[in-house]
Amino acid sequence: MSAALEGQCPYGFGGDSASAGGVMAPPDVVGAEATTARSAAATVAGSAPAAHPVAPVADWVNPAELMVDPYPTYERLRSESPVAWVPALNKFLVTSYAGCHAVELDQEIFSANVSGATMNRALGAQPMLRKDDPHHAADRAAINPVLRPKNIKEAWAPVFERNARTYLDVLEEKGPDQADLNRDYAAPVASQNLIDLLGLKDVTVEQMRRWSHDFIAGAGNVLDDQAIWDRCAASRAELDAILDELIPFYQQHPNASMTSALANSGLPFDNVASNVKLTISGGMNEPQHMVTNIVWALSRHAELRHSVLNDDSLWPAVFDETVRWLSPIGMYPRETTRATTLGGVSLPAGAGLGVVVGSANRDVNHFGPTAGEFNIFRPKTAHLAFGSGVHLCAGHWAAKTSIGQIAVPLAYQRFPGLRTDNRRPETWDGWVFRGITSLPVTWN
16 A cells, blocks of 8 residues: 555645655555655655754654554654654654643644645635634534534434444455455445535445545645646535535525535535535544454454453443544644744744644553553543544544444444454555555454
8 A cells, every 4th residue: 555645634634734754545546646745755854944953853753664653653752852853744743642732722822724735725715624713613613513412313323323234234245255344344334424424415435435535635735736636626626516506405404414504504605615525535534444443453452352242331432442542643733823832842933743643642641651552441531532622523423423332333243253354464554644444354
């Protein structure tokens, strides 16, 4: 699997960062685009400032090693310099829990409205996760009611269950010698859930995945590749044509969907459309990777797997521990609005930061000496897998319900012996957005 574009989380978690070297490709994005992404990292790294004398310089950080396994690098950064200038990435990396949490809670100093936002061009307008309050709050207020726990349970849990059962049939048809959990179950379930949650009519799973890949590619298009912009423009036009009809329809016939809520919010078309595209770009990735991450983790911890299969009340803990231990969103950008100090390090105004929550979620200073281990019986401690503060992921309850309470438990109900298939290779990729791109599974 080539490291190209999927890791440029279209929620802005890395998509507009100077480096495209820590990203991962969707299954059908390879070749030239992968080369473009790697070249972008080298180009930008070459233009980095010579030094930041007031800050530790981690010139040893290797983006290629981050792609393979970022956790040893994270551990060293937390130990030596939890706020450090990384020349290879042309930004400061913040790797401690305390540092990442501090950034999350202060949008006045650490802005989400970062410079050079390729995401804005990719989506056709500035989405909510490229905004700070009050502009961010105005956009988000429209969708908050749709994504509240009560509404998710009452309006959407039956839909999520229907979709899970549909693709469990597909998985079963593939059989225990051919099934790939990502290809045959996780990805299509996440895609169909998103189609339904957005209320997009006559949209296929394949169409949703293509849109997501195109917008992701645009969000990471730091080398200004015209072919990628052309793809983005074509997908935007295709989706905008649907929204041109859906928005007035939902204004007359509102329902429980996110697009209906946005259509009736009073926001202008560009705001509605950019936030639908934002959701399409990123709304597949974390749910998709959580399905495979949970099965992968339980396959390697037989005693915990046994406990869960004998006690359904443990599924929420399984989801929460997996999203901490194998955070699908590894890093996202912020930019300082003025000179400040973070973790004892002086940062200039306009400094680009990488908030490495994938590292923060294994910080022994917050989670204790077993932070690097998978343990569903760990004492409950706040993590940053869904962010924090005003930019706390709006869809986190939908993800917990659709995946942690429905998709994964139903998979084990259908196939109690479900486990990774060691006869066939699995593939991982990414660090900005990290996940399993192929997970062969089998069952008895």
